[in-house]
Every structure is written in structure tokens, then in C-alpha cells.
Amino acid sequence: MGHHAHTDAAGASHGSTKQYVIGLIISIVLTIIPFWMVMQNVEQPGSFERGPLVWTIVVTAIAQVLVQLVFFLHLNSSSEQRWNLIAFVYTVLTIAILIIGSIWVMDYLHYFMMS
Structure with a gap:
């Protein structure tokens, strides 16, 4: 089976190492973006307005949840x-x-x- 995703007897899907690494990298980027924006605002008040800052945090949080579901929990539209x-x-x-x-x-x- 090698690097391909496969299912066990119970139908649970398992990802490849490549999928886990891609998910990890995307998760790290989605964590760094809002963290960096907040830290810029702390160090230099007024760097980012509050509205766009909050929306960036919300959007990256939703994206983070989707990345976790797809890359780590393997939730997709397959029949399994x-x-x-x-x-x-x-x-x-x-x-x-x-x-x-x-x-x-x-x-x-x-x-x-x-x-």
C-alpha cells in the first residue's frame, strides 16, 4: 500500500505521511498569520484595525478547523x-x-x- 491512504477493517481511513506533513504545514501557517498580526498590534498599536484583525482571526480559525478535519481526521465525502x-x-x-x-x-x- 505504501504512501497511499487506505482503510482498515472498520472502514476508518488512514492518511499518508505526505498528507500529515501537508496538513501540519498548513496548520502552522494558519496559526502564524493571526499570531503575527496580533503581535504587530501589541508592539505597534494601530498597525491593524480591529475589524480586519478580528475577521482574519475568524477566517483562519475556520480554515484551521477544516484543515484538521480533512488532513488529520480524514473527513471527506467518500462512501466510507x-x-x-x-x-x-x-x-x-x-x-x-x-x-x-x-x-x-x-x-x-x-x-x-x-x-
Whole structure:
């Protein structure tokens, strides 16, 4: 089998060393970018405006999660991983509904308590 990804008897996918190294390098880059931006802001206040800094952190964090899922947990759309992907999407949607719903309810209550 060599360097190719393969599955074991339980259907779990295993990546090659090349996939792990690529994932590691991408993860390191996605960690260094926001870290460097924040440190630049600490050393030289006003280097980056707060809005773009926060968005950079959010975008790189989301990208980091996707890299971890694809390169290390091997979550993809293959037939072996289909149920894991469906469970992951369901979990993300449930958490999003919970968080968005909670914020909406708190905003609604805040609006009526202040009027």
C-alpha cells in the first residue's frame, strides 16, 4: 500500500505521511498569520484595525478547523466517511441553531426590558 491512504477493517481511513506533513504545514501557517498580526498590534498599536484583525482571526480559525478535519481526521465525502460527514454537519447545524437562537432570544428580551 505504501504512501497511499487506505482503510482498515472498520472502514476508518488512514492518511499518508505526505498528507500529515501537508496538513501540519498548513496548520502552522494558519496559526502564524493571526499570531503575527496580533503581535504587530501589541508592539505597534494601530498597525491593524480591529475589524480586519478580528475577521482574519475568524477566517483562519475556520480554515484551521477544516484543515484538521480533512488532513488529520480524514473527513471527506467518500462512501466510507459519508455517515461521519452527515453526523458532523448535523452537529454543526444543531450548535449553530442553538447559538443563533440564544442570541436572538437574548436580544429580544433585552429590547423589551429596555423599552
